[in-house]
Amino acid sequence: MSHTALQPTATIENDLPAPVSNRALMIRRLLRNKLAVAGIAVVLFAFVFSFLGPLLYPTDQMHVDLGSAGLAPGDGHPLGTDAVGFDQLGRMMVGGQVSLVIGLAAGILATMIGSVWGSVAGYAGGWIDAVMMRIVDSGIAIPALFILLVISAITSPNSLTMIVVIAALSWLVPSRLVRAETLSLKQRDYVLTLRGIGGSHWRVVGRHIVPNTVSTLVVNATFQVADAILLVAYVSYLGMGVQAPSTDWGGMLSAGLNAAYSGQWWLILPPGIAIILVVCAFNAIGDGLRDMFDVKGQQ
Amino acid sequence: MFSSLSTGARRRLGLAAGAGVVATAALLSGCGAGSSAGPSASAKDSVSYAWPVSQTPNWILPLGTKGHTSTINASIINALWTPMFVYNTSGGSMGLDKQASMAKDATFSADGKTVTVTMNKTSWSDGTPVTSRDVEFWYNLVKNNKDQWANTAAGKMPDSITAFKAVDDSTFSMTFDAAYNHEWLTSTQLALIRVMPAHAWNKTSDDGAVSDLDRTPEGAKAVFAYLVKAAEDMGSYSTNPLWKTTNGPYQLASFDASGKVVLAKSDKYNGADPASIKTVNLLPFTSASAEENALRSKTLDYGYISAASMPQKSQFEGKGYTVTPKPGWSVTYMPYNFNNPTMGKVFSQLYARQAIQKSIDQESISKVVWNDTAQPGYGPVPQGNDSEYLSKDQKDNPYPFSTADAQKLLTSHGWTIGSDGIASCTSPGTGATDCGDGIAKDTKFEMTVLSQSGSTETDNMMNEIRSSLSKTGISFKVQPAPVNSVLAQSQACQSTDEACKWQLSFFGTSGSWYFSAYPTGEKIFGSTGKANFGQYSNAEVDKLTDAAVKSDDTSAMQNYSSLLAKDLPVVWMPNPVYQVAVTATGLKGTGPDVDLIYPQRWTW
Numbered sequence: 004m005s006h007t008a009l010q011p012t013a014t015i016e017n018d019l020p021a022p023v024s025n026r027a028l029m030i031r032r033l034l035r036n037k038l039a040v041a042g043i044a045v046v047l048f049a050f051v052f053s054f055l056g057p058l059l060y061p062t063d064q065m066h067v068d069l070g071s072a073g074l075a076p077g078d079g080h081p082l083g084t085d086a087v088g089f090d091q092l093g094r095m096m097v098g099g100q101v102s103l104v105i106g107l108a109a110g111i112l113a114t115m116i117g118s119v120w121g122s123v124a125g126y127a128g129g130w131i132d133a134v135m136m137r138i139v140d141s142g143i144a145i146p147a148l149f150i151l152l153v154i155s156a157i158t159s160p161n162s163l164t165m166i167v168v169i170a171a172l173s174w175l176v177p178s179r180l181v182r183a184e185t186l187s188l189k190q191r192d193y194v195l196t197l198r199g200i201g202g203s204h205w206r207v208v209g210r211h212i213v214p215n216t217v218s219t220l221v222v223n224a225t226f227q228v229a230d231a232i233l234l235v236a237y238v239s240y241l242g243m244g245v246q247a248p249s250t251d252w253g254g255m256l257s258a259g260l261n262a263a264y265s266g267q268w269w270l271i272l273p274p275g276i277a278i279i280l281v282v283c284a285f286n287a288i289g290d291g292l293r294d295m296f297d298v299k300g301q302q
Numbered sequence: 303m304f305s306s307l308s309t310g311a312r313r314r315l316g317l318a319a320g321a322g323v324v325a326t327a328a329l330l331s332g333c334g335a336g337s338s339a340g341p342s343a344s345a346k347d348s349v350s351y352a353w354p355v356s357q358t359p360n361w362i363l364p365l366g367t368k369g370h371t372s373t374i375n376a377s378i379i380n381a382l383w384t385p386m387f388v389y390n391t392s393g394g395s396m397g398l399d400k401q402a403s404m405a406k407d408a409t410f411s412a413d414g415k416t417v418t419v420t421m422n423k424t425s426w427s428d429g430t431p432v433t434s435r436d437v438e439f440w441y442n443l444v445k446n447n448k449d450q451w452a453n454t455a456a457g458k459m460p461d462s463i464t465a466f467k468a469v470d471d472s473t474f475s476m477t478f479d480a481a482y483n484h485e486w487l488t489s490t491q492l493a494l495i496r497v498m499p500a501h502a503w504n505k506t507s508d509d510g511a512v513s514d515l516d517r518t519p520e521g522a523k524a525v526f527a528y529l530v531k532a533a534e535d536m537g538s539y540s541t542n543p544l545w546k547t548t549n550g551p552y553q554l555a556s557f558d559a560s561g562k563v564v565l566a567k568s569d570k571y572n573g574a575d576p577a578s579i580k581t582v583n584l585l586p587f588t589s590a591s592a593e594e595n596a597l598r599s600k601t602l603d604y605g606y607i608s609a610a611s612m613p614q615k616s617q618f619e620g621k622g623y624t625v626t627p628k629p630g631w632s633v634t635y636m637p638y639n640f641n642n643p644t645m646g647k648v649f650s651q652l653y654a655r656q657a658i659q660k661s662i663d664q665e666s667i668s669k670v671v672w673n674d675t676a677q678p679g680y681g682p683v684p685q686g687n688d689s690e691y692l693s694k695d696q697k698d699n700p701y702p703f704s705t706a707d708a709q710k711l712l713t714s715h716g717w718t719i720g721s722d723g724i725a726s727c728t729s730p731g732t733g734a735t736d737c738g739d740g741i742a743k744d745t746k747f748e749m750t751v752l753s754q755s756g757s758t759e760t761d762n763m764m765n766e767i768r769s770s771l772s773k774t775g776i777s778f779k780v781q782p783a784p785v786n787s788v789l790a791q792s793q794a795c796q797s798t799d800e801a802c803k804w805q806l807s808f809f810g811t812s813g814s815w816y817f818s819a820y821p822t823g824e825k826i827f828g829s830t831g832k833a834n835f836g837q838y839s840n841a842e843v844d845k846l847t848d849a850a851v852k853s854d855d856t857s858a859m860q861n862y863s864s865l866l867a868k869d870l871p872v873v874w875m876p877n878p879v880y881q882v883a884v885t886a887t888g889l890k891g892t893g894p895d896v897d898l899i900y901p902q903r904w905t906w
Contacts, residue, residue, distance in 0.1 A: 247768065264611070
């Protein structure tokens with residue numbers, strides 16, 4: 004009896020849609036965005052190519068070989084060699100490591116600095132906010148590329164300095180976004196309640212405001228990474244990037260440009276295409292993530 | 303496809319895609335051969351010439367002062383005012399170009415101390431004859447303003463002149479404090495003499511009366527100050543009446559602050575070297591690629607390409623140009639900073655310098671990196687032609703490339719190659735198998751070069767040298783900087799100075815040092831030389847240099863060449879050409895142009 008009595012209930016439950024968590028819905032939404040999925044695939048491929056590639060295809064990227072300079076793609080060198088005899092495919096891998104590491108690290112660092120700056124300014128309000136945001140406005144008014152070139156001219160650039168400098172120039176936009184979010188969040192009931200029962204400012208900012216800006220930060224971080232990769236490419240293209248034997252895709256593009264007029268396409272197309280693909284991929288991922296986080300808002 | 307993207311993302315994608323399109327377009331444009339019509343097929347009475355990249359003229363007075371001695375200034379000044387002695391390669395090798403010189407003849411007294419110069423009979427553009435008084439005017443200004451004249455050198459002109467005498471209207475004599483090698487004296491000292499129009503310039507204000515003011519020290523200073531002030535006003539160059547009194551084959555038609563200069567053929571010129579081209583446009587460029595693009599679009603008659611562009615020679619020839627590498631009478635090197643607190647003591651050891659020199663594969667660098675346009679150089683005398691001053695030691699390369707031999711030199715002198723591949727001093731001391739005086743235990747053989755930026759060839763050369771030195775066991779870091787910054791930092795210093803951090807420097811993308819006809823290096827290798835940046839000091843070298851300057855025996859120069867080839871005061875490097883000239887087919891007479899140009903020789 005009891006079994007029979009339970010039957011209708013079970014039937015009713017089976018007819019209802021299974022409860023879906025926010026996280027699952029968001030992932031489903033992200034995976035439905037074909038461009039974002041393609042972006043993820045491209046970025047994954049770029050990382051695998053750059054970091055695991057040298058294990059499968061080892062080349063000497065430390066010592067030049069003038070006897071093999073300028074070889075066209077063929078046996079032994081699938082993408083040819085550059086002007087001093089470095090294998091171009093191996094160079095793409097080494098260059099990819101630098102471009103991706105600098106781009107990723109600078110993008111994340113810029114987002115972190117921007118989130119702290121923006122949340123403090125927005126939460127503090129008043130003259131502190133005014134001063135902090137005027138600093139941001141002033142920073143945005145100065146072209147980042149100009150500052151980068153000046154710094155590159157007076158220092159000897161390496162990956163670490165490039166990360167720090169690019170991050171130091173890129174945190175301004177995320178700080179504005181986070182400040183705007185903070186201005187809204189600090190008026191919410193749960194924030195006011197916490198303040199009312201004696202919660203400290205740092206606890207409010209650290210535990211309730213910053214975590215609630217994560218969706219904005221994650222989306223912005225992907226754009227920051229893409230912009231950082233482009234900035235690295237710009238600086239290297241102008242001959243002020245990391246120094247040999249290190250290289251990055253922008254530096255390879257710069258070094259190969261002259262050879263392009265001689266028909267040595269393999270020196271310019273591979274790094275050029277790699278930059279375009281990876282930058283587009285990060286932008287597509289960012290766009291997909293924004294749509295994904297919108298699910299939460301819609302619910 | 304992009305419909306789901308935000309505006310910002312679309313903008314970024316657009317930019318990236320745009321960059322790709324531009325890159326592809328550039329690639330494709332390079333593949334086109336272009337038509338064969340010459341750049342100025344319809345304009346045969348003018349020539350458009352490109353100044354070297356990022357160089358603009360800033361002086362007009364035929365008296366150089368500090369910061370106003372660039373060769374492009376000299377090119378303009380020489381076109382307006384004929385120099386006394388001109389040395390160039392018009393005769394096939396570096397030598398006196400009588401046609402371009404004011405001097406007709408120079409004879410030396412029996413004791414070799416006095417030279418008597420006879421000038422060609424010519425006149426200024428206002429019809430007044432050019433006389434020895436115009437030379438005296440120049441001499442009085444230089445003698446009384448030697449602290450401001452850029453060519454003043456200790457023990458040289460004007461101090462070395464003990465007497466000046468105007469023999470007659472077209473002849474003058476100068477007596478020197480000692481007898482010097484005639485060619486050295488003529489090419490390095492007498493070549494500095496100018497004629498300047500005393501009848502128009504011997505005054506102290508625009509409206510002032512012209513008189514013999516220069517014959518008193520005070521008057522000479524006042525006249526000099528007036529002329530220098532006028533020359534500092536670049537905006538008035540084409541209008542100031544001072545600069546209209548010339549005796550050269552050209553007059554200044556316009557002078558733009560951006561560096562664009564137009565020269566017009568002088569109808570009043572009555573010398574031996576008249577101009578053919580009516581209008582010469584001298585154009586500035588801020589980048590090599592902009593200049594090469596101007597050639598590709600055929601807006602230039604006379605420009606240049608980098609050595610890295612030599613594989614595109616046929617493309618330029620297809621567009622109606624002739625491509626000619628132009629070697630200079632020069633040497634190229636990296637000076638050591640012997641006073642550097644970290645590496646100075648290491649550089650002071652000959653075996654260490656030999657190890658470095660043996661790690662420079664000059665032949666391969668010249669062939670591959672410089673596309674066969676550079677010439678290996680093993681010593682202080684330009685090696686491009688079989689000069690009579692070249693010693694056998696220098697010619698035969700005393701330190702042929704071998705990183706294995708270079709490493710042996712280090713390991714046999716107390717250095718041990720570490721696990722990181724870099725040599726460390728493990729046997730300090732002054733014995734034959736020790737590292738040498740002042741080199742502490744565990745000193746690592748690590749050095750950094752300040753290198754001229756902006757040149758693919760230089761970047762690739764430094765990359766090759768870094769690679770070879772690493773095989774020897776020497777760490778070599780390259781710190782690129784604009785050439786002016788490299789030169790500013792590579793100054794003579796004491797080891798305790800903050801400015802003594804530089805260890806090696808390179809500023810020779812177009813050659814490090816250009817000589818007059820007689821290639822002594824007292825300025826670059828002499829103990830008190832003005833351009834001896836690394837403070838190399840060797841009494842024997844000073845003695846041989848002095849002998850070469852004062853003796854007419856070519857063996858003196860050969861001895862000097864031999865010693866410096868073996869003693870390695872600097873790292874000898876491949877000597878690049880001054881430039882790879884690209885001239886419109888049909889434009890002739892560009893042969894003598896190397897660092898200086900002679901537009902009066904150009905013809906269509």
